[in-house]
Amino acid sequence: MHRFYHIISRTWDRLRSSFWFLPSIMAICAMTAAIVLILLDSLEASQLGWISEWPYAFGPESARAILSAIAGSMITVAGVTFSMTMLTLQLASSQFGPRMLRDFMRDRGNQIVLGTFLSTFVYCLLVLASVRGSGSFSFVPLIAVTFGMILAVASLATLIYFIHHIASSIRIETILAKLTAEACKTVERCFPEHRDPSAPRPEQAMAEAPPQNFDDDSRSVVSSDSGYIQSVDLDALLQMACENDLVIRIEARTGSFVSNGGALVTANPYGRVSDSVAENLGNAFSLGQERTPEYDIQFSLRRIVEIAQRALSPAINDPTTALYCLDRLGEVLETLAGRQIPSGRIVDQDMKLRVVFDPETLADLACSAFAAIARYGLRDDDLVAQLLDVMERCSRSAPTPDRETIMRLHDAIKLESPASSF
Structure with a gap:
């Protein structure tokens, strides 16, 4: 379906x-x-x-x-x-x-x-x-x-x-407004639940770990085509894992490129993964020839970052556009900070581990975007000041571990900047 x-x-x-x-x-x-x-x-x-x-x-x-x-x-x-x-x-x-x-x-x-x-x-x-x-x-x-x-x-x-x-x-203002609105919709689509700052992090409630012999007794489900992962149906994977008593590890996240024969998931134990089950597991992944922003948050942010990088290039030299991009980037990340990001482990009703994946945290997305812009604009005083301000605002609304990671990058950018006013 x-x-x-x-x-x-x-x-x-x-x-x-x-x-x-x-x-x-x-x-x-x-x-x-x-x-x-x-x-x-x-x-x-x-x-x-x-x-x-x-x-x-x-x-x-x-x-x-x-x-x-x-x-x-x-x-x-x-x-x-x-x-x-x-x-x-x-x-x-x-x-x-x-x-x-x-x-x-x-x-x-x-x-x-x-x-x-x-x-x-x-x-x-x-x-x-x-x-x-x-x-x-x-x-x-x-x-x-x-x-x-x-x-x-x-x-x-x-x-x-x-x-x-x-x-x-x-107009750059119109383009950035559209990209920001689309990125915020992607955040709401991927993470519909709002985060409760007083609640424990999801991974703290997960005591069960994958089986120790996971790699030794597992079957790898490969892609029959090449392209970019546009979406992953986690509900379908969870349902198939429960029906066949499997533990599934997702190998290809949304936005990543897989070649023909590349691994999509690894399922344990091997004996319960029949050819029909493997086919159904592969059908949970949607491939395309390009990355799309519908379920790919990193790509949504990357489009804003790319405009900032081009604006800071010597050929264009438009730092004001980069400042606009930082404002919009901060808006998306603040929206993401208020959402509940999954821990990377999905359990069934009996709290038995069923699906494992490597989640994209707020710190991963924010630091990747901020570092990409900082590489091009460290010598611009206004840009560095704006960048540090946006990072501070994002860190204030982020969970504690993500806040610490963002602030470490914040301090590193502040030290590397040749500007003496920071």
Whole structure:
């Protein structure tokens, strides 16, 4: 079930990330609307007659001229829109890193704008083909032509929106706000439980350890494909461990790359891991060709860190952007500090150990992100001051062991900085 859900989810994610899916749906809707309105015009002409006094009555030549002008202008504007979008993608890739392309391609506003222009073009083209004006017989779909004029006005408003949207979407403040919101959603998705500062750490309640002969009597479940681990279904692993009386150790965490034949889990004892059980264990892992932020917190943070690193590079030299990145990074880490992070051991109802994995602690994520930025900006006084301030704020809301680890890095950065004011 998890594998089927992931296939559907990944397919939907790919469709959302493409430029063609939503514009294609809108174009199909426009074709349907054109057919329906032309049929309505035919019915009105033969039976109803309720628009005989239509205030905007068109002759065949006028209708053709109007529809031709709208269709020609829409396909031209659609080409310009597509070119501007490609230019924006190129600018975002060079300025903020290629990992940002995914967000720009998923931008619903750009897809709707392109779909509006294409839909209007397709609609006018179909209505234009229905206009007849030869000899004594003439047919002008007045309702359809009028609706085409309404679409033209709506397209003009969409063009104005697109100019504003494309300009605001490449602002660093907008990009960082989106990345931060997505990272906070990832934290909430992976760690839904809030942390109680007065409660003991989860690992203190875990007295049972993996069997001593775990590696000697275990079977390794390997991947049948290569790619990045996009998600791991811990509930499915726990259920299979309980049903088959296994102890499972996860070898590949979310975000890590596994090659074809790489180990996913190790299950003990060997004799209870049949081929069908091994296949089900492997199905609990979802692989893809790229890292995604849905369940990968480290990748979510890494995208913000990458923008800061690029801003501090000699080629760009934009430390103000790096300061913005530190503020947003601190926001995500403070959100993470308020969540209950699993200890790395999952037990069943009888408190028997079932699943073991290496958890990512707050200190691991924070220190990795802070150290990556510090390597590029130790000689910038403002950046170091901001970095130390964000680290202090994160450490105040972190559990004691994580707080100590973060503060050790804090003191090391303070000592290595050539600035004399710290």
